Amino acid sequence: MTPHMLTRSLDRGATIFLLVVAAIGVLIPLSNLLLPAGSVLQVPTYLVALWGKYVCYAILALAIDLIWGYCGILSLGHGAFFALGGYAMGMYLMRQIGTRGVYGNPILPDFMVFLNYSKLPWYWYGFDMFWFAALMVLVVPGLLAFCFGWLAFRSRVTGVYLSIITQAMTYALLLAFFRNDFGFGGNNGLTDFKDILGLNVQAEGTRAALFALSCLALIVGFLICRAIVSSKLGKVLIAVRDAESRTRFLGYRVESYKLFVFTVSACMAGVAGALYVPQVGIINPSEFAPGNSIEAVIWVAVGGRGTLVGAALGAVVVNYAKTFFTSGMLAPYWLFMLGALFILVTLLLPKGIVGTFNAWWDQSKEKRAAASTSAAAEDGVTQPKMAE
Amino acid sequence: MPTNLSARLCTFVLSLFLIAFALPAFAGPFEDAVAKFANDDFSDTEEAIAAVASSGNKLAFPIISALQDGRLMADSDSKKVYVTGADGKSIDAATGEAVASVPDSASAVRLNNRLRRSVDAALGSLTLQSPDVGTRLQAAQSVFKSHEETALEPVDAALAKETNKSVKTALGEARAAILLFKSDATEVEKLEAVATLRARGDQEAMALLTGMGDQPASVTKAAASAISSIQSSLAVWSTVQNAWYGLSLGSVLLLAAIGLAITFGVMGVINMAHGEMVMIGAYTTFVVQEVIRTRYPGLFDYSLLIAVPLAFLVAGAIGVLIERSIIRFLYGRPLETLLATWGLSLVLQQAVRTMFGPTNREVGNPSWMSGAFELGQITITYNRLWILVFTLAVFAILLAMLRYTALGLEMRAVTQNRRMAASMGIATSRVDALTFGLGSGIAGIAGVALSQIDNVSPNLGQSYIIDSFMVVVFGGVGNLWGTLVGAFTLGIANKFLEPVAGAVLGKIAILVLIILFIQKRPRGLFALKGRAVEA
Numbered sequence: 001m002t003p004h005m006l007t008r009s010l011d012r013g014a015t016i017f018l019l020v021v022a023a024i025g026v027l028i029p030l031s032n033l034l035l036p037a038g039s040v041l042q043v044p045t046y047l048v049a050l051w052g053k054y055v056c057y058a059i060l061a062l063a064i065d066l067i068w069g070y071c072g073i074l075s076l077g078h079g080a081f082f083a084l085g086g087y088a089m090g091m092y093l094m095r096q097i098g099t100r101g102v103y104g105n106p107i108l109p110d111f112m113v114f115l116n117y118s119k120l121p122w123y124w125y126g127f128d129m130f131w132f133a134a135l136m137v138l139v140v141p142g143l144l145a146f147c148f149g150w151l152a153f154r155s156r157v158t159g160v161y162l163s164i165i166t167q168a169m170t171y172a173l174l175l176a177f178f179r180n181d182f183g184f185g186g187n188n189g190l191t192d193f194k195d196i197l198g199l200n201v202q203a204e205g206t207r208a209a210l211f212a213l214s215c216l217a218l219i220v221g222f223l224i225c226r227a228i229v230s231s232k233l234g235k236v237l238i239a240v241r242d243a244e245s246r247t248r249f250l251g252y253r254v255e256s257y258k259l260f261v262f263t264v265s266a267c268m269a270g271v272a273g274a275l276y277v278p279q280v281g282i283i284n285p286s287e288f289a290p291g292n293s294i295e296a297v298i299w300v301a302v303g304g305r306g307t308l309v310g311a312a313l314g315a316v317v318v319n320y321a322k323t324f325f326t327s328g329m330l331a332p333y334w335l336f337m338l339g340a341l342f343i344l345v346t347l348l349l350p351k352g353i354v355g356t357f358n359a360w361w362d363q364s365k366e367k368r369a370a371a372s373t374s375a376a377a378e379d380g381v382t383q384p385k386m387a388e
Numbered sequence: 389m390p391t392n393l394s395a396r397l398c399t400f401v402l403s404l405f406l407i408a409f410a411l412p413a414f415a416g417p418f419e420d421a422v423a424k425f426a427n428d429d430f431s432d433t434e435e436a437i438a439a440v441a442s443s444g445n446k447l448a449f450p451i452i453s454a455l456q457d458g459r460l461m462a463d464s465d466s467k468k469v470y471v472t473g474a475d476g477k478s479i480d481a482a483t484g485e486a487v488a489s490v491p492d493s494a495s496a497v498r499l500n501n502r503l504r505r506s507v508d509a510a511l512g513s514l515t516l517q518s519p520d521v522g523t524r525l526q527a528a529q530s531v532f533k534s535h536e537e538t539a540l541e542p543v544d545a546a547l548a549k550e551t552n553k554s555v556k557t558a559l560g561e562a563r564a565a566i567l568l569f570k571s572d573a574t575e576v577e578k579l580e581a582v583a584t585l586r587a588r589g590d591q592e593a594m595a596l597l598t599g600m601g602d603q604p605a606s607v608t609k610a611a612a613s614a615i616s617s618i619q620s621s622l623a624v625w626s627t628v629q630n631a632w633y634g635l636s637l638g639s640v641l642l643l644a645a646i647g648l649a650i651t652f653g654v655m656g657v658i659n660m661a662h663g664e665m666v667m668i669g670a671y672t673t674f675v676v677q678e679v680i681r682t683r684y685p686g687l688f689d690y691s692l693l694i695a696v697p698l699a700f701l702v703a704g705a706i707g708v709l710i711e712r713s714i715i716r717f718l719y720g721r722p723l724e725t726l727l728a729t730w731g732l733s734l735v736l737q738q739a740v741r742t743m744f745g746p747t748n749r750e751v752g753n754p755s756w757m758s759g760a761f762e763l764g765q766i767t768i769t770y771n772r773l774w775i776l777v778f779t780l781a782v783f784a785i786l787l788a789m790l791r792y793t794a795l796g797l798e799m800r801a802v803t804q805n806r807r808m809a810a811s812m813g814i815a816t817s818r819v820d821a822l823t824f825g826l827g828s829g830i831a832g833i834a835g836v837a838l839s840q841i842d843n844v845s846p847n848l849g850q851s852y853i854i855d856s857f858m859v860v861v862f863g864g865v866g867n868l869w870g871t872l873v874g875a876f877t878l879g880i881a882n883k884f885l886e887p888v889a890g891a892v893l894g895k896i897a898i899l900v901l902i903i904l905f906i907q908k909r910p911r912g913l914f915a916l917k918g919r920a921v922e923a
Contacts, residue, residue, distance in 0.1 A: 076726075148903075154907075156910060157910045158910075159722060159723070160722050160723070161906060163723065163726065167854060168858060172896045172899040172903075290854065294660075297727065332741075333738075335738035338734055339731040339734035340731065346727050346728040347714065
């Protein structure tokens with residue numbers, strides 16, 4: 001059953017994408033670890049961390065594409081799920097610091113000692129265990145998305161209204177996490193991590209492993225998305241995207257479908273955040289900023305909405321451009337370029353890079369097919385003549 | 389205040405010259421008292437203060453106030469004391485004659501905390517009988533605050549002569565405050581004092597009543613009842629104050645959202661660059677003020693009146709440009725519009741940052757917008773009041789425009805049924821451009837007003853965009869009255885939550901409430917009914 005679902009869900013583009021991600025996931029860590037430093041083919045550690053960040057963004061973009069591209073739900077608050085996953089991982093990493101903090105308190109993280117906490121807040125319990133934190137990475141964003149979606153979809157909040165209240169949600173969380181007495185480090189967030197599963201987070205081996213793990217998560221996330229969108233459920237989702245009322249009148253419980261896919265997407269975003277935090281080394285409330293979520297949506301739009309491969313590609317391309325342009329002398333112009341990208345993509349490239357490429361490919365395939373059939377037809381016409 | 393004081397001092401110094409001509413100087417108790425300032429001894433200085441203050445001499449006020457400001461110079465060798473004015477001119481403190489310069493050996497008379505209190509008290513009683521009403525009122529209030537027993541006599545004297553009603557009340561309150569703390573005051577006097585303070589009924593009166601120490605039983609009882617009465621009146625006033633703050637915040641929200649109510653509410657365009665239109669209006673104000681400052685400084689009070697139409701034109705023109713070049717290609721694709729206008733907002737922000745720099749720009753308040761007045765127990769600042777008035781005026785004009793002008797009629801027609809309007813010969817695309825320009829122009833006007841209370845920086849617009857959307861969505865899309873009600877509801881709710889939950893938690897609570905509210909009424913408070921809903 002499962003192999004069948006997988007083979008059915010994989011077309012040529014998807015296969016190429018998976019192979020490329022797998023190759024990157026294996027080759028970059030190997031080259032970083034095995035080749036001598038300074039060799040031409042050796043990938044420096046900082047690049048491994050940087051590309052690890054891109055891969056995490058790609059997972060987030062995939063999550064957004066799943067709901068926006070296939071179900072028409074434009075969430076402007078997906079950064080919130082990403083950040084919540086990141087905070088869950090950050091809390092685990094904070095607890096791992098133990099007595100190595102500045103104040104050397106075995107239980108309380110530094111910022112709590114600094115803010116005069118007498119004991120650990122109840123919601124920090126359990127985060128010293130990795131399995132619990134890993135579970136929370138899925139449960140917290142998933143639960144929030146479930147509650148939020150349950151309320152919103154049931155009362156048929158759609159389109160722009162949904163976008164605006166998701167934005168309000170992430171904005172409210174931003175304000176909350178900025179507060180010191182909220183118990184998550186306030187403005188400074190969580191940082192100064194030491195160990196993950198007993199391994200030094202700064203070590204090259206750990207970074208390479210995290211990178212490989214991120215690529216693996218991207219592959220798994222992609223397979224899950226493909227499985228969803230190519231199943232019968234996926235067909236209903238597309239129907240909801242294109243004509244929600246009609247789907248409802250045909251007897252489908254639209255809100256259940258939406259709720260399911262929204263929750264799955266939030267969990268994926270949470271995983272992306274959890275992988276992001278140890279590689280970047282910090283999580284702070286600015287990840288909740290509404291601007292971040294909107295930027296993530298534009299990655300998807302650039303790459304191609306409703307193509308999955310395009311979403312991941314868009315995330316990498318836009319972020320690579322961002323790194324490239326914000327580091328050089330062009331830095332003051334980056335926002336001009338990002339803004340222009342938003343405008344031009346929506347105006348001129350509504351299908352995104354991959355969508356436009358697919359359309360062009362299909363068109364040229366049709367042309368070739370048409371050319372060959374007409375040639376065959378001509379042969380057919382001439383053949384009887386020959387027979388005469 | 390210091391400028392006011394020195395101005396008063398200057399007139400005083402002038403009149404002193406006249407006196408100096410009219411009256412020949414003579415040595416007497418006043419001169420002896422003044423000479424004591426030169427002894428550089430705290431107890432002598434204290435005696436001198438008391439003697440000078442009670443002398444009734446015209447020079448008493450300038451001397452004591454100079455002492456307070458550290459401008460009273462004493463030469464311990466020659467026993468001469470001088471008052472140096474703020475303008476650098478000096479007079480002999482004992483005679484009032486002008487002197488060319490104060491000798492170098494003179495130094496400022498030193499004060500300690502105890503002396504400073506007696507200086508304050510002396511100044512208070514000296515100014516109680518000043519010819520200026522404002523000075524007398526201030527003096528009475530400062531006596532009320534210090535309630536030194538020594539001030540009782542001057543207060544009584546002043547009270548007997550006083551004719552101005554509000555000064556008389558203030559003096560009565562000052563007297564009550566003194567009596568309440570005077571140990572040998574009779575019970576009747578104290579009961580009267582409590583009654584007076586109860587009538588005053590503010591925070592300070594309550595502070596006096598709670599801190600008055602041991603008193604006869606009847607007085608304590610009266611005070612307790614006075615305190616509870618003051619407390620309940622204070623509670624009423626704090627409600628009034630919250631309501632006022634709420635109205636003020638609501639007017640700001642309305643101002644920011646009203647343009648969005650046109651572009652989003654009427655046209656259905658999700659304009660994420662709306663906040664940047666507000667920012668452009670604020671920067672227009674800045675440019676207008678800069679030009680006025682450098683070329684026509686006399687016009688500064690009119691700068692806002694000039695900036696309002698200019699901001700409308702600048703932001704409106706940019707709005708029309710945006711509609712023609714971007715938005716018209718995206719009608720019917722609301723989510724794409726959202727992304728494109730977000731990109732536009734980044735471009736506009738960065739453009740302003742490049743042109744004007746990333747830091748806050750200084751935009752001044754014209755004189756008629758600065759300052760405040762007291763209404764009962766609350767203080768109302770003029771800029772907040774003007775913004776409320778201005779917002780309501782803009783709202784009324786907009787409403788009238790939509791209702792009574794040809795363009796307004798066309799706008800409503802296009803919104804309600806585009807194809808029918810086109811069949812009737814309305815140039816719909818022109819109306820679209822103008823409507824968007826109108827919404828943007830109003831956002832620009834909002835920027836002029838908001839520049840008066842907020843920092844003018846490239847991020848100005850960002851801080852309003854989420855709030856504006858909340859207001860429009862909460863009030864109901866496509867309904868200007870909904871926007872009005874929504875803005876004031878959110879503003880007042882926010883200000884009443886703030887004292888309970890704190891500023892940030894209050895704001896979070898509002899956001900959560902809006903999210904929940906939208907579940908209940910997905911189309912806002914005043915939802916449109918009928919076919920327009922699905923369009």
